[in-house]
Amino acid sequence: MVKHLGSRSSAVSIWMRELRDVLIQTDRLRFRNNLERIGFAAGYEISKTLPHQKAAVQTPLGIADCYVPKAEPVIATILRAGMPVHQGLLQCFDQADSAFVASYRKHHADGSFEISSHYTTCPDLNDRPLIIADPMLATGASLVLAIDSLLENGTPTAIHIVVAIATREGIERVERKYPEVTIWAGDIDDELTAKSYIVPGLGDAGDLAFGPKRQH
Numbered sequence: 001m002v003k004h005l006g007s008r009s010s011a012v013s014i015w016m017r018e019l020r021d022v023l024i025q026t027d028r029l030r031f032r033n034n035l036e037r038i039g040f041a042a043g044y045e046i047s048k049t050l051p052h053q054k055a056a057v058q059t060p061l062g063i064a065d066c067y068v069p070k071a072e073p074v075i076a077t078i079l080r081a082g083m084p085v086h087q088g089l090l091q092c093f094d095q096a097d098s099a100f101v102a103s104y105r106k107h108h109a110d111g112s113f114e115i116s117s118h119y120t121t122c123p124d125l126n127d128r129p130l131i132i133a134d135p136m137l138a139t140g141a142s143l144v145l146a147i148d149s150l151l152e153n154g155t156p157t158a159i160h161i162v163v164a165i166a167t168r169e170g171i172e173r174v175e176r177k178y179p180e181v182t183i184w185a186g187d188i189d190d191e192l193t194a195k196s197y198i199v200p201g202l203g204d205a206g207d208l209a210f211g212p213k214r215q216h
Helices: 011-020 028-047 083-092 141-153 168-177 205-210
Strands: 002-004 052-059 062-069 074-079 097-107 113-121 129-133 158-167 182-189
Touching: 011 028, 011 158, 011 182, 028 083, 028 129, 028 158, 028 182, 028 205, 074 083, 074 141, 083 129, 083 158, 083 205, 097 141, 113 141, 129 141, 141 168, 158 168, 168 182
Parallel strands: 002 182, 074 097, 074 129, 129 158, 158 182
Antiparallel strands: 052 062, 097 113
8 A cells, every 4th residue: 555645735745845856955954854754744644544542641620531552663764864754753653662774785886786784673563563764765675675674573563664755666566575564655756767766756865864975
C-alpha cells in the first residue's frame, strides 16, 4: 500500500517544493527542518492507523477518558540521511524506541555500486509497529536489506516506511519482498538514471542535510 502525501495541495507539497529547489536547499538547516516536518506529518497519519486503548487521566477538576497506543512503535532509520525524518517521527511518537541501520552505496571504479550494510541496532520488535525512515527510496535495494536486518529482532505488528521521495521501481521492489508494508511518500518520481539517481529528485539528501562525504 502506498500513501502519496503530496498528491494534493497541502503543507507537504510546499515542503517538497522547497526540498527540491536548488536555491533553497543550500540552506542546510531549512533542508533538515523540511525533512523533519515531512516525518512529523507522516507520523501523524500513521498514528491514525495504530491500535489504541482507553486510559483515564486525572485533571485538576476530574477524570478524563483519553486514548493511548496499545504498543509504542519502534522507529528505525538508515544512517545518515534518514536522521531528520527520524527526528520528525520522534516528535510525533515521543515515547518510541529507536533502531539504526548503517548502510551505504559502495562505489566501484567502473561506476557501478553495491549496497554495503555493516551495523544494525534494534530493540525487540515483537508485537510492536515498526516505522522506517529514509528520505529517498530509489532502487529499493538498501531498504529491503534494512528490513531483512531489522526483522532478525522480531515480528512487528505492522511495517511503515516514510520517505520524502520514492520511485515506482523502488516501491515495486519493496512490495515484491514485503507486500504487507505501507509506504508513506512525500512525492513519487518515475525516473532513475543509469547510476540509480532519482529524476527529478532533489540530489543527495545526506550531503544536503549534513555536508559532502568522501566516496569509498
